[in-house]
Amino acid sequence: MAVLTAEQLTELRQAIAVGEVVNWNKAQINAAAQALEDEIEGFKGTINIAINAATAPLVLSVPLKKKLVKFYFQQKFSRGG
Helix, strand or coil: CCCCCHHHHHHHHHHHHCCCCCCCCHHHHHHHHHHHHHHHHHHHHHHHHHHHHHHCCCCCCHHHHHHHHHHHHHHHHHCCC
């Protein structure tokens, strides 16, 4: 089980509360964040395999894969996607 630090959880709660009517408590949002963290951690291997299969025989570096995934999610979720 992946674990977010108390500081990370506090930052996450504060960030998602901006402009929202808060109808959840700390324990609820912490549990949701930890569940998301667990799923994403488990999904990393699948993402790695998919990228390697798509680019074979080229294997992208780990830093480049991280950058690709980061910008993909920014595009997907930050710009109305």
